[in-house]
Amino acid sequence: MFLEKLEAQGWLELFTNTKGGCSVSELAKFYANCVVTNEVVTSIVNGQKLCFDASDLGELLGVLAKDFDAYVHEDKSIYTWC
Amino acid sequence: MELTQRLAQKPHFTEHWSMGKGEITPLHRLLFWFVIKNVVPRGQGRNLVELMDMCFTDLLDRCEKINLLAIMISHIARIANTSKDHDMGYGFLLTLVFEELDIPLQKKVSFQLSDEIGSSTLVGCNFMVTKGSSTGLEQGP
Numbered sequence: 001m002f003l004e005k006l007e008a009q010g011w012l013e014l015f016t017n018t019k020g021g022c023s024v025s026e027l028a029k030f031y032a033n034c035v036v037t038n039e040v041v042t043s044i045v046n047g048q049k050l051c052f053d054a055s056d057l058g059e060l061l062g063v064l065a066k067d068f069d070a071y072v073h074e075d076k077s078i079y080t081w082c
Numbered sequence: 083m084e085l086t087q088r089l090a091q092k093p094h095f096t097e098h099w100s101m102g103k104g105e106i107t108p109l110h111r112l113l114f115w116f117v118i119k120n121v122v123p124r125g126q127g128r129n130l131v132e133l134m135d136m137c138f139t140d141l142l143d144r145c146e147k148i149n150l151l152a153i154m155i156s157h158i159a160r161i162a163n164t165s166k167d168h169d170m171g172y173g174f175l176l177t178l179v180f181e182e183l184d185i186p187l188q189k190k191v192s193f194q195l196s197d198e199i200g201s202s203t204l205v206g207c208n209f210m211v212t213k214g215s216s217t218g219l220e221q222g223p
Contacts, residue, residue, distance in 0.1 A: 002112055008145035014175075015120065021192040022173035026180050031170050036159035039152075048185050054151040060182045061175060063151060 014061055085136050100132045106139075113139045121150060122157055123171030 006012040026045050034043040042051045058064055103111060117138045118128050131139070141148050154172060161171055180187060201211045 001109065002116075005113065005142050005145060009142070009148060009150070011150065017178075019192075020174050020178060021190040023177045023180065023187040023190045024170075024173070025188045026185065027170050027173050027176055030176060030180075031162055034158065034162035036155065036162060039155050041155060041158055045180060045185050048183070050179075050183060050185075052179070054149075054155050057151045057154060057179070060179050061151070 010064060014063060085140055088140065100130055103129045103131055106131060110139055110143060113142045117142065120172075120175075121148065121153060123169060125169030 003012060003016070006015055029045045030043045030050070033045070034041065036042075040051065040053045041057075042049070044050070052060065103114065106114060114131055114135055117135055118124055121138055122134065138148060154175070157171060161169075177187070177190060204211055
């Protein structure tokens, strides 16, 4: 049932990729050099510059960007129905 | 109110804005765990289900689309600019990005895979684990 929820989001392949892992050293460098301007992320990791927005990130991760971005716009009025 | 009642499965629940992790159903707890690990990762306050967590958990449960990418961009900005201590979120996803961009990695810690469900997971799902018996599992109240 849980996997069906991931499938519905289009995340199943991404989050069940058992060949993945985490590189803490590069992650620390990424956040140390990270700047986000107009929803575009830039950073430098091991001398290489990174620059991506949500659309680029979608291509890199194989996920579509659409439908729900309330968190980005901080529009808390949509939660009043809760 | 409707959202908290749906996640807690308690029709007379009166809490609006947050509730303890133990208040929600096992499936919603699993989805909440996924949310705080992968959608809006955080290192603190992981026992408290806040309104934003409830919304994401409910959207996951109802198979409503969540724009993970836009959330990631916004949350990365929050992590990078906060004055507070913050976990370095999205480790697995960002490592994937580094690999896609051919950035050489010094050392990658791979996933730990296990087909076994441990006692802590069973307890987390409201099962009672009794000592010394493979048949001693009972669903809690």
